[in-house]
Amino acid sequence: MQKKLKSLDFEAKILPTAGHPVVYAENLEAGKNKPTILIYGHYDVQSPDPLDEWTSDPFKPEIRSGNIYGRGTADDKGQLYTWIAAIKEIDKLPVNIKFLIEGEEEIGSKNLDEFIEQNKSLLEADICVISDSHCLTETQPVIVYGLRGLAYAQIKIKTLGRDVHSGTYGGNVLNPANVLAQIITRFKDGNHHVLIPGFYDNVRKLSTKEITDLEKFPFGEKQVLVETAAETVAGEKAFPVQVRAGARPTLDVNGIWGGYAGEGPKTIIPAEAGAKISMRLVPNQTSEEIFTKFEKYIKKITPKGAELVTERLSEGEPILMDTSSIYFKAAEKAYKKVFGKKPIYALEGGSIPVTATLKNILNLDSVLMGYELPDDGLHSPNEKFSLSMFKKGIATNIEFLKSLDKAR
Amino acid sequence: MQKKLKSLDFEAKILPTAGHPVVYAENLEAGKNKPTILIYGHYDVQSPDPLDEWTSDPFKPEIRSGNIYGRGTADDKGQLYTWIAAIKEIDKLPVNIKFLIEGEEEIGSKNLDEFIEQNKSLLEADICVISDSHCLTETQPVIVYGLRGLAYAQIKIKTLGRDVHSGTYGGNVLNPANVLAQIITRFKDGNHHVLIPGFYDNVRKLSTKEITDLEKFPFGEKQVLVETAAETVAGEKAFPVQVRAGARPTLDVNGIWGGYAGEGPKTIIPAEAGAKISMRLVPNQTSEEIFTKFEKYIKKITPKGAELVTERLSEGEPILMDTSSIYFKAAEKAYKKVFGKKPIYALEGGSIPVTATLKNILNLDSVLMGYELPDDGLHSPNEKFSLSMFKKGIATNIEFLKSLDKAR
Numbered sequence: 001m002q003k004k005l006k007s008l009d010f011e012a013k014i015l016p017t018a019g020h021p022v023v024y025a026e027n028l029e030a031g032k033n034k035p036t037i038l039i040y041g042h043y044d045v046q047s048p049d050p051l052d053e054w055t056s057d058p059f060k061p062e063i064r065s066g067n068i069y070g071r072g073t074a075d076d077k078g079q080l081y082t083w084i085a086a087i088k089e090i091d092k093l094p095v096n097i098k099f100l101i102e103g104e105e106e107i108g109s110k111n112l113d114e115f116i117e118q119n120k121s122l123l124e125a126d127i128c129v130i131s132d133s134h135c136l137t138e139t140q141p142v143i144v145y146g147l148r149g150l151a152y153a154q155i156k157i158k159t160l161g162r163d164v165h166s167g168t169y170g171g172n173v174l175n176p177a178n179v180l181a182q183i184i185t186r187f188k189d190g191n192h193h194v195l196i197p198g199f200y201d202n203v204r205k206l207s208t209k210e211i212t213d214l215e216k217f218p219f220g221e222k223q224v225l226v227e228t229a230a231e232t233v234a235g236e237k238a239f240p241v242q243v244r245a246g247a248r249p250t251l252d253v254n255g256i257w258g259g260y261a262g263e264g265p266k267t268i269i270p271a272e273a274g275a276k277i278s279m280r281l282v283p284n285q286t287s288e289e290i291f292t293k294f295e296k297y298i299k300k301i302t303p304k305g306a307e308l309v310t311e312r313l314s315e316g317e318p319i320l321m322d323t324s325s326i327y328f329k330a331a332e333k334a335y336k337k338v339f340g341k342k343p344i345y346a347l348e349g350g351s352i353p354v355t356a357t358l359k360n361i362l363n364l365d366s367v368l369m370g371y372e373l374p375d376d377g378l379h380s381p382n383e384k385f386s387l388s389m390f391k392k393g394i395a396t397n398i399e400f401l402k403s404l405d406k407a408r
Numbered sequence: 409m410q411k412k413l414k415s416l417d418f419e420a421k422i423l424p425t426a427g428h429p430v431v432y433a434e435n436l437e438a439g440k441n442k443p444t445i446l447i448y449g450h451y452d453v454q455s456p457d458p459l460d461e462w463t464s465d466p467f468k469p470e471i472r473s474g475n476i477y478g479r480g481t482a483d484d485k486g487q488l489y490t491w492i493a494a495i496k497e498i499d500k501l502p503v504n505i506k507f508l509i510e511g512e513e514e515i516g517s518k519n520l521d522e523f524i525e526q527n528k529s530l531l532e533a534d535i536c537v538i539s540d541s542h543c544l545t546e547t548q549p550v551i552v553y554g555l556r557g558l559a560y561a562q563i564k565i566k567t568l569g570r571d572v573h574s575g576t577y578g579g580n581v582l583n584p585a586n587v588l589a590q591i592i593t594r595f596k597d598g599n600h601h602v603l604i605p606g607f608y609d610n611v612r613k614l615s616t617k618e619i620t621d622l623e624k625f626p627f628g629e630k631q632v633l634v635e636t637a638a639e640t641v642a643g644e645k646a647f648p649v650q651v652r653a654g655a656r657p658t659l660d661v662n663g664i665w666g667g668y669a670g671e672g673p674k675t676i677i678p679a680e681a682g683a684k685i686s687m688r689l690v691p692n693q694t695s696e697e698i699f700t701k702f703e704k705y706i707k708k709i710t711p712k713g714a715e716l717v718t719e720r721l722s723e724g725e726p727i728l729m730d731t732s733s734i735y736f737k738a739a740e741k742a743y744k745k746v747f748g749k750k751p752i753y754a755l756e757g758g759s760i761p762v763t764a765t766l767k768n769i770l771n772l773d774s775v776l777m778g779y780e781l782p783d784d785g786l787h788s789p790n791e792k793f794s795l796s797m798f799k800k801g802i803a804t805n806i807e808f809l810k811s812l813d814k815a816r
Contacts, residue, residue: 049668053570152673162637162785163787164788165786166662167756171653173636173643177664178596181592185586227572230567249579250578252574253589255585255668256585256589256667257664257666257669258661259663262457265686266454266662266663267686268787269662275585276667276674278578278673305642350675351675380571
């Protein structure tokens with residue numbers, strides 16, 4: 001990536017962090033009178049598990065019927081590449097450009113905050129653009145103006161010193177899998193409402209206009225059912241699917257384990273069981289506040305005789321952008337020109353931790369110009385990126401950059 | 409094993425089944441006027457998982473401070489070997505001896521019933537002896553006269569077509585881990601009472617004498633705590649620990665899985681989650697009855713939108729022996745001579761499926777003369793067998809066999 005950027009007349013370097021390094025590159029030839037655009041992307045990817053569900057090798061990209069398949073094709077390498085390809089097409093860059101490409105987005109960007117804090121002047125810009133979100137269809141672009149935050153924890157319940165024989169001890173000891181199940185059922189009530197005391201205390205109330213706009217967003221029950229192959233949609237009854245996805249906090253079990261999970265029977269009572277639990281946050285919740293409330297609650301509901309270990313694995317803050325800026329208007333125009341349709345403004349359910357950090361440390365808004373399609377299978381086996389969306393992405397980025405010529 | 413038995417003047421053969429073969433051996437030189445003893449054992453072992461908790465290789469036996477460590481040292485190879493070693497010590501066998509050594513005990517002896525059915529005359533005997541149970545201490549032997557049965561099932565809950573991004577879909581779809589947790593919590597109430605309708609319908613009521621005898625059995629709260637390193641004992645309040653262990657049915661989660669269980673965070677909602685569930689049965693419950701009730705109940709409590717797949721993995725029937733026979737008396741005498749103490753009669757919490765089959769097909773009682781110690785760690789990492797118990801076992805078996813000279 002460093003090489004590719006150098007070939008485009010960028011000064012590109014690999015800068016260390018406490019974890020995976022950052023790729024930084026800049027081309028400031030447009031000069032001080034032109035705006036500076038910070039393009040953010042990430043080169044790390046999610047684990048490809050379960051491997052046996054992939055049709056082709058996740059790390060050997062394969063093109064099949066108009067899509068490129070492989071881990072990271074959509075999230076985020078393919079999308080990031082729309083910017084590099086766009087720059088390649090432009091003879092003389094009308095704006096200054098900086099690239100910030102990190103390697104820890106999928107594990108919560110844990111060392112990026114410190115990197116940004118230590119490189120404030122290097123990263124100074126007028127706006128950040130990020131292509132790590134999706135269009136609704138091949139013809140309906142979306143601009144994301146808000147993202148949920150994240151508080152991701154791990155819990156372990158231990159009741160025994162070792163796995164024991166279920167015949168000898170069954171009926172006489174606390175089973176950690178049963179204890180874990182009890183705890184999990186106490187996270188949410190029958191209406192999918194999170195039961196952690198104070199969980200909703202700081203949730204921003206949406207304006208009527210915002211709810212009306214969100215309800216227009218064509219991400220409804222049908223879309224969820226098609227994209228997930230679920231039989232039913234399930235969530236808080238008081239809110240429509242669109243609002244639940246972007247503007248309501250939630251809690252999910254991302255994984256559970258304990259005891260024997262291989263083939264056939266094994267007659268043990270496990271010594272311990274665990275779960276990964278993630279909470280999606282909305283303004284004005286903070287990850288610190290929610291972790292604290294979560295930890296206090298889980299401690300309270302863990303029964304006597306069970307040892308509890310909790311760990312914070314990842315966090316990111318929720319964010320809302322100011323959509324009235326010239327940069328949002330420029331993105332809107334570029335999308336309209338290439339896609340033939342005005343983009344829809346949306347609140348996104350996922351998290352891009354860097355957006356909150358850039359806002360907090362550099363007071364920088366981010367324009368989220370995504371080109372994935374909803375069925376691209378991010379984080380799932382057979383992740384793909386559509387070649388036609390790749391081309392539209394490049395064209396949109398070119399329009400966007402060219403139109404900023406007079407932005408300053 | 410076949411070779412070893414041949415060297416002791418046994419006719420030994422390996423006989424096929426639909427699964428792992430059976431080792432059969434006989435020495436009938438004592439003649440028709442002498443009783444025939446069928447010695448049962450098993451050469452298969454439990455999975456050694458988790459491997460990283462073993463101090464030495466589970467399949468390279470190692471002797472450390474008076475114990476031999478390795479998978480199967482106690483359950484059941486070491487114990488079975490007390491009989492082979494005893495026979496080696498006896499010049500002229502006073503009784504006829506047949507060995508039935510199977511390879512599928514740990515997976516429910518699933519092909520043994522058919523083998524016994526097809527080899528009735530080959531296996532004809534006066535009594536069966538089995539060393540696959542434990543003494544209470546190095547000086548207190550135990551004769552087991554009843555065993556719990558087993559109904560071991562697997563359930564899978566599927567709510568999505570694939571793992572999906574928890575940011576995009578969190579708050580809008582049914583999470584199979586949450587559904588599974590709900591189901592698990594509905595198996596038992598706060599008093600550890602199984603909630604499957606009709607579960608206790610056929611449970612034999614114990615006589616007052618039996619309860620009094622069981623309460624004398626020194627397997628109490630303290631023993632459970634020491635052996636399992638649990639902080640509290642947990643079970644049905646109305647019954648003491650001893651009764652719960654041997655004479656009450658129970659239900660346990662042997663394993664749970666679903667979603668991401670690796671290092672760090674992965675922001676998915678799993679497509680499916682599963683659990684292994686085993687129920688320990690007592691007379692006069694049957695595995696067929698309990699499986700049917702279990703399957704009906706779980707189907708009823710699985711919510712709309714979740715697909716349920718259940719599978720029966722293993723079963724065995726509960727059994728009670730007639731302790732008044734000459735063979736039980738002979739075992740009692742042999743134990744007393746070697747250990748210096750009368751054995752305690754006990755009901756065992758585990759299952760040895762062959763005992764019920766021998767009773768049903770050949771009308772054969774089994775004398776369970778076990779030599780494990782409670783801390784041998786059956787089915788656990790670092791399974792061991794005490795060398796002094798090995799020697800006492802051999803001596804007891806010699807006494808037992810010699811005393812049967814005039815049994816017929």
